[in-house]
Amino acid sequence: MSALFEPYTLRSLTIPNRVWMPPMCQYSAAPEGPLTGAPTDWHLQHYGARAAGGTGLIIVEATAVSPEGRISPYDLGIWNDAQVEAFRRLTRFLAGQNTVPAIQLAHAGRKASTDRTWTGGAPLGPDALGWQPVAPSPVPFDAGHPVPAELSVTEIQEIVGQFADAARRALDAGFEVAEIHGAHGYLVHEFLSPHTNHRTDAYGGSFENRIRFALEVTDAVREVWPEDKPLFFRVSATDWLEEGGWSPDDTVRLAGLLEEHGVDLLDVSTGGNAPGVRIPVGAGYQVPFAARVKNETTLPVAAVGLITGTEQAEKILANGEADAVLVGRELLRNPSFARHAARELGADVHVPDQYHRSV
Template identity: 45%
Template sequence: MHLFEPMRLRSVTLRNRLGLPPMSQYSADEHRVTSWHLTHYATRAIGPGLVVVEATAVSPQGLVTPQDLGIWDDAFTGPLTRLADVIREQGAVPGIQLSHGGRKGSRTRPWDGDRWIRPEEGGWEVVGPSAIRFADGYPVPKALTEREIDRVIDQFAEAAARALACGYEFLELHAGHGRLLHSFLSPAANRRTDGWGGDIAARSRLLVEVVRAVRARWSDDLPLGVRLSCVDWLEDGWSLDDSVWLSRVLRAEGVDLVDCSSGGILRPLSVERKPGYQVPFARRIRQETGIATASVGMIRDLWQAGEIIEAGDSDLVFLGRSMLVEPLQIVRAAAQGMVPKSLVPLQYRRAVDQLGGTAGAGEDVPPEL
């Protein structure tokens, strides 16, 4: 296995096994794509095989901040279509993550203090499986009724249909980081005693029902992924064994890839984050269930990503913060003769040749990548 080999998911072929993960930009204008998004994603689509647009809310109640992207209304589809086109023009497959913020909603942006926006300030009611707050300074969420749960399922399905109409070719459901779907999975947040809580099957029911509803509206030819917080980092929370069990279920329901992250079910939580600390989750799920996985989190560069693929730890590697800091690292690596020059836009290849000399002109990839 090789970082710059193609990867096929249903009818979609990624040019390599490198991806940009969904990372919220908190820069939408009335929940619409702005020039910031077009510039941000176009730049980072140079090189990777897959670019996943940030968490996009399936309903107004599903927003985390007022500056989140939305996909619950046809008014948003024109700019979202343009964004998919911009990503595709750079050679990457455009993907999008659908999200409901649940009990983490009604917040200001991180650089605006990350504080609760109260109802009298224009905030909105936050919801969850049970009336358990995420952390101090957060409101107690309203426990969803069964009718409201059914509506959430419909909202995800409707959002999937809009994403398909906008030209996205990969869809990811956000079931991690304490958002609504994750909060139903975790016993730390879900204390329900009806059919949506209790044992692992009941706690997983909402995600499974969302997958089924989305699959009915999303093309059979296109891949569907799920981001999981594979562990809660709590003794009595969601565990890696749970994630292995759930991944088998998701695969049977038509999910093609599990994006393996962790944490986020409550705050504060102390976790030692070191390079590649979440890779073992992707490795175990891949080995024990046969579903494709993505590694993400504290993966610092192309070389570390290459080692992960070479070891067979995952099928895809997402570079997040690294791509924020150095979006064109693939161009620099091409100038050093370390990645295929074919990944570099024609407009930049002269610079690659001049800076890299004969090494930059090569098309071969060294064994370490």
């Protein structure tokens, strides 16, 4: 049997194959009004097409746990019940196509309140649907970005509660997997990395203090997320800084602790916390970071990063470098990547009845 199309079980959930879609922001939610942050027709057709194409699990893009936690005013959110109802339409369709619906719960921290990427992604002020970003420390992301407000301990605990509330709503909306966004320079990552966390209290300084927020969020989500459903955590395995940043060694160390706190799989990415760093981008460039976690811990991992071909994806799994692959850009180009890969490998994959002539 093809490794890529072997089912994968975490807790009581069996995922039909190892071709998964990573969270990729669409910046297509309403920025204001009664359905602010709710998924739209765009999201239904976008995710629905990949489900109909045979993708085993789809992680819906970064979904904010509060209005201030959005990357942009056009991000998805799950802080109210109107959003929950809108998500149900999406999860029903994905589940109906034999695809596991997952959601990434997120807070953008100091990288919040920016425009959509295709219009430049510049910071937005209050006069342009923006707001004041927050962070562990008052350190702006880059030149031209606002100085974020330093979070008080009380505010930190409020955000921990917002993650738990968002997880409850995600369950009510029909999601089978929740993922905590701890990568790409957003709030959880900002606490992890000494590059962005300059605090001197219980949330800063030592490794143990800097991971405190991540573990508190994990515990809060795990407490409300059902025992039989998996919890993922996305991490940037490195800041790509020579010194003073989050490192692969830190990631391995954190992985073991996350497993102890109820995380079932580590979604391993890199970067996003420091602008202007040199990243050696190339085919599968982030896979070695996932492979190291898999080799040095017992926590399952998913690999991501320019995984674009069937043979490449199959080899990553067959070599034991990861337990699943997250196919991003290629799924944007080809919603039926999984079905085409199954045909190449002589494997079976779900095909909608309406597409029976394509088999």
